[in-house]
Amino acid sequence: MSTLAAPALSPALTQRLTALLAQPTAPFRERHVIDHVGRYFRRHRVPHFADPHGNLVVGAESRRDYAALLRSRGDQPVRVFVAHMDHPGFHGVRWLAPDRLAVRWYGGSPVKHLAGARARLAGPEGIVGSGAFARVRIDAHGRGIASAEIRLTPAQAEAVRGRAARSLFGGFEFRAPVWQQRGRIYCPAADDLVGVFAIMETARRLWRSPRPRPPFLAVLTRAEEIGFIGAVAHLELGWLQRATRPLVVVSLEASRTLPGAVVGRGPVVRLGDRRTVFQPDGLKVLSDTAQRVLPGRHQRRVMDGGSCEATAATAWGLPAIGISVPLGNYHNEGFEGGPDCPAPRGPAPEFVSMSDVAGLLRLCRGLMRGDLAWRDPWARQRALLRRNRRRFRRLL
Incomplete structure (x- = not known):
């Protein structure tokens, strides 16, 4: 088997990825990501619209356009890429004092070494300040923060004075919103803005190409980190289930590193997640x-460190497959340690390999080719098995 050199992100792609990763986000607080992505699509004339629940649909300019694509004729399935725009984080609840903000946490998190950890505060206009975690309470399952206080210095308190507590949200803060080091990119929230980036770039390439576009849709979802809330809301609209042509859901994720899924060795053909294995025909094509x-x-691996939106699609009866980029320090927990991780399993920036992200883009482009064997992906394998049977027919 020949081996390609590791793919590389161009400076322009790196700049666009960095700009996206710098956007603050949390479950139900995806507005900055939505606005950033929307501006990008308008600039590159990629059709998109918001569904009734605030998920961003890409590849169609309206519900009618979406339905028309799913009813159009063709043997190729509509590739429905899915990635989520949120990352675990907190919402402001109330001010306990001018320098003490009570917050509620949504999603997973580290559970050790939290007192004094740095917190990033954001509001409707972007990042507005910072503070430190205190009085942290862990949830009943022991897997994440339930609630905490964010304590501010006098200067920090002055920077956010007068703001409504519920207008603020955030997560962990590190040395910078995004930085690069030894071929890796570090940030508070690579999961799943890397998947969002892959959809942005795949759509841009499709809409700038003069060639006919293979059938493509994408759904950028909200509040995935607390149970696929946006994806389930979209699935319950029933739009995908009314398709009269084939479709396949392609989940894009940044997933916790595991044996056989290592940062820097390329994107992962995700054979399944913690809940289920994925659709065999689609997996063969992938x-x-x-x-x-x-x-x-x-x-190639069953990425059972967590579940993804392919599970939600499968639960609603849709064929689904998945691609993952191996993620270091999943949900900001210092599993792998490294820069800005003061103690094992304490707060740490997430990181991915830039070459893995470049490979993800290449694989997404490959899935949009018009000559893939979607109708009968096992034909070649059957031929090989039949040839082997004929070889031994006299012994049968």
Whole structure:
């Protein structure tokens, strides 16, 4: 098997990725990501619209356009890419004092070494200040923060004075919103803005190409971190279930590193997650595509460190597959340690390999080719098995 050199992100792609990763986000507080992505799509004339629940639909300019694509004729399935725009974080609840903000946490988090950890505060206009965690209470399952206080210095308190507590949200703060180091990119929230970035770039390439576009849709979802809330709301609209042509849901994720899914060795053909394995026919196409476009530079694994939106699609009866980028320090917990991680399993920036992100873009482009064997992905395998049977027919 030939092995390609590790793909690389161009300076322009790196700049666009960095700009997205710098956006503050949390469950139900995805507005800055939505606005950033919307500006990007308008600039590049990529059709998009918001569904009734605030998820961003890409590849169609309206519900009618969306439905028309799903009813159009064709043997190729509509590729419905899905990524989520939130990351675990907190909402402001009330001011306990001018320098003490009570917050509620949504999603997973580290549970050790939290007292004094730095917090980033954001509001409707972006990042507005910082503080430190105190009086942290862990949830009943022991897997994340339930509530806490954010304590501010006098200067920090002055910077946010007069703001309504509920207008503020945030997460952990590190040395910078985004930085690069030794081929990796560090930030508070790579999960799942890396998946969002892959959809942005895939859509941009499709809409700037003069060639006919293979059938493409994407859904950028809200509040995935607390149970696929945005994805389930979109699925319950029933729009995808009314399709009269084939479709396949492609979940894009940044997923916790595991044995066999290592940062820097390429994107992962995700065979399943903690809840389920994925659709075999679609997985065959995905695996064959990865073998062709990233020989020796991709990985294959059941990524059972968590669940993803392919599980939600499967639960609603839709064929689903998944691609993951291996993620260091999943949900800001210092599993791998590194820069700005003062203690093992304490707060830490998430990180991904830039070459893995470049490989993800290449694999997404490969899935949009018009010559993939969606109708009968096992034909070649059957032929090989039949040839082997004929070889031994006299012994049968």
